[in-house]
Amino acid sequence: MRPIRIALTKGRLEKKSLALFETMGLDCTALREKGRRLILPMYAENDIGDETRIQIEAVLAKAADVITYVRHGVCDFGIVGKDTLAENGAGVYEVLRLPFGVCKFALAGKSGVDFYAGHHERSIATKYPTVARRFFAQKGMDVNIIKIEGSVELAPLLGLSDAIVDIVETGGTLAANGLEVIEDIQSISARVIANVASMKLRHEQMQSLLDDMAASMSVAEF
Ligand code: PRP
Numbered sequence: 692m693r694p695i696r697i698a699l700t701k702g703r704l705e706k707k708s709l710a711l712f713e714t715m716g717l718d719c720t721a722l723r724e725k726g727r728r729l730i731l732p733m734y735a736e737n738d739i740g741d742e743t744r745i746q747i748e749a750v751l752a753k754a755a756d757v758i759t760y761v762r763h764g765v766c767d768f769g770i771v772g773k774d775t776l777a778e779n780g781a782g783v784y785e786v787l788r789l790p791f792g793v794c795k796f797a798l799a800g801k802s803g804v805d806f807y808a809g810h811h812e813r814s815i816a817t818k819y820p821t822v823a824r825r826f827f828a829q830k831g832m833d834v835n836i837i838k839i840e841g842s843v844e845l846a847p848l849l850g851l852s853d854a855i856v857d858i859v860e861t862g863g864t865l866a867a868n869g870l871e872v873i874e875d876i877q878s879i880s881a882r883v884i885a886n887v888a889s890m891k892l893r894h895e896q897m898q899s900l901l902d903d904m905a906a907s908m909s910v911a912e913f
Contacts, residue, residue, distance in 0.1 A: 694732070694746035695896055698757040698766040700775075704881050705751065707791040707913045708770045712749075714911035715903045722749050747900070755779055758884065767889040767897060773879040774858055778819045783884040787905060791913045792881035793860075796822055800854035801847055802871045813853040816846030823856035826876050844868045 699705045712719050712733060721731040733747045750766055754775040761769040762782040769783070772792050776785060796819070800806045806813070814835045817823045827834045837852055839845075844864055846852040854873060865871060883904060890897055 692893075694748045695768070695893065695900060696748045696750055696760075696766040698750045698752050698760045698769040698771075700754045700757050700769075700771050700881075701751045704754075704770055704772065704792050707789075707881065708749075710913050711789070711904060711907055711911050714907040717747065719749075725751070758783060761884050761886050764886045764888055767886050767893065768900070769884040770881055771884060773877075773882055774819065774822075776882060776884070777877065777879075778821050780884070782887070784887060784890060785882050786885045786890075786901060787883035787908075789881040789883060790908055793879070794858050795878045796826075796856060796876035797859045797872045798826070798854055798856055798874045798876060799844075799859065799865055799870050799872050802869050806854050806873045814851070815854055815856055816843050816852035817856040818843055819856055822876070826856065844870055 697708075699708045709719050709722055712722075718734040721728075722733065725731055729751045731749045731751075733749055750760065752760060754771050755778075757766075757769040757771040758775065758780055760766040770789070774794075774796065777796070798806070798815075812833055812835055814837055815823050815827070816837045816839045818839060818841065820836045820838050823834070823836050837846065839855075843855045843857045846855055847870065848868060855870075856876065858879065859865060859872060862872070883901070885897065885901075
């Protein structure tokens, strides 16, 4: 049987995930010294040579692709932000809320401008059209959503949109660009997701790893 595969979101969440795995007692040397490799074995310390030990592989991918690999069952677990899950997370189990990658979705616009004044249709720039559409649908507001790939803060500054729906972590990017939060939408953190079939077919191994992650996340130093 192939190793249990955990897809990790490359970048900030990857480093935090590594800290979690090391707290669990997994040897993450290969992940630390990965170079350009994308599939890295992890070993359970003190357990080398035991044929019953769980073989684990870390797979490095972009956030949305983490969900795709887990949904299709080529990876069993994934670690990904709730932001990406909220946008395109259907078809996987969300099994654990992790204490890192903490931020929020917010509606933001130019400081001092009343977003709700007047009756014209508003334009909203965002990397997260599904999240934005859902938010305004709940308010019963028709808005024009404009999909942007990054540096969304530019859109209201250049006059492309009235506001943005985006991730706010420290608030530094908004402040540096004369923007402010109009309304909080949803809090975000990293999540462990699991493939639906794997959770049934490899239940014992999957549950054991999940229990280890849950026990380690409160003592790990992120
Ligand atoms: C994210 C987000 C904001 C910024 C928020 O962008 O889209 O721009 O971080 O962080 P802050 O509140 O701490 O300033 P990211 O750095 O992922 O780059 P991007 O805009 O190119 O997507």
